Amino acid sequence: MGLKEGTRATRLAKTAGLVGLVGIGATGCSTDEVLRFGWPVAVTPQAERMREMWTWSVIAALVVGVIVWGLILWSVAFHRKKTEELPRQTAYNLPLEIVLIVVPTVIVAVLFYFTAVTQNYVTKKTGDADVTVDVIAFQWNWEFQYPQHKTSEGQVVSTLGTSTEIPLLVVPEKKSIRFNLRSTDVIHSFFVPEFHFKRDVFPQPEKNNQDNVFEITSIDRPGAFVGRCAELCGSYHSVMNFEVRALPQADWDRYIKLREQTNDKTGKPYSAAEALAEVGCEWCSPLATTTTPFNTDRTAREASGSGRK
Numbered sequence: 001m002g003l004k005e006g007t008r009a010t011r012l013a014k015t016a017g018l019v020g021l022v023g024i025g026a027t028g029c030s031t032d033e034v035l036r037f038g039w040p041v042a043v044t045p046q047a048e049r050m051r052e053m054w055t056w057s058v059i060a061a062l063v064v065g066v067i068v069w070g071l072i073l074w075s076v077a078f079h080r081k082k083t084e085e086l087p088r089q090t091a092y093n094l095p096l097e098i099v100l101i102v103v104p105t106v107i108v109a110v111l112f113y114f115t116a117v118t119q120n121y122v123t124k125k126t127g128d129a130d131v132t133v134d135v136i137a138f139q140w141n142w143e144f145q146y147p148q149h150k151t152s153e154g155q156v157v158s159t160l161g162t163s164t165e166i167p168l169l170v171v172p173e174k175k176s177i178r179f180n181l182r183s184t185d186v187i188h189s190f191f192v193p194e195f196h197f198k199r200d201v202f203p204q205p206e207k208n209n210q211d212n213v214f215e216i217t218s219i220d221r222p223g224a225f226v227g228r229c230a231e232l233c234g235s236y237h238s239v240m241n242f243e244v245r246a247l248p249q250a251d252w253d254r255y256i257k258l259r260e261q262t263n264d265k266t267g268k269p270y271s272a273a274e275a276l277a278e279v280g281c282e283w284c285s286p287l288a289t290t291t292t293p294f295n296t297d298r299t300a301r302e303a304s305g306s307g308r309k
């Protein structure tokens, strides 16, 4: 490489570095945000493990990407056709070919190992979670039943969404929760972005040989999070939303106790909204606030999720 080519390479590297820095700086993202590569902040240990796996996978992909882009740019910049003479040929280069087989195989094996380990952790079931929620999905809404709790009328405590009211999935923070999923019609999908997890909700899961149970070991902080149906399920799929309210332990205890009692004002068991209003923490609004049928505004959702840290 001549002197002229050397200075040209330095200049090219400097420009590329500058463009990269400006590019990253212009996004206005914090280091933490950059390392999440677009994912929301995790609120369960399972979600955090998946986020770590995601971050390292993207870094591995970027390392491979940078090497490939570098080689392409290097060839484009310094190995353009100069003469009619054929450049040195490297076909049938056995050591090189071995490297090109071994390196990708190692990369795939490492990714496979960490995927399997993470997946086993995320789908692990203990069978003795603190709280059990039966999730019933139907066109186009959700019902959340708490089989461990009965109302004053002897029925299972349940929260049912309607065409005018988005259902609230109220759960305690820092407790393990078991979700049993079931659909009464077509296939839906239970998705809370902050859990980094979705699971299809099948009709007759036993008959369809589907694992309809998953557990989270904790929701790490109190907060309000949005939930969605993530499987196209018909005309009003896009409005099939719910919201999660993770309550501090004392608030949860009061909430679930209220739901087992009769509301003197109505003469009926407390509804989810009535019980939440009675518990009265200012951030856990008794009605859906961030999920309205056609509101897809992501900033509104984040404002709610960061309501309390």
Ligand SMILES: [Cu+2]
Residues within 6 Å of the ligand: 137, 138, 140, 187, 188, 189, 229, 230, 231, 232, 233, 237, 240
């Ligand atoms: Cu659905």
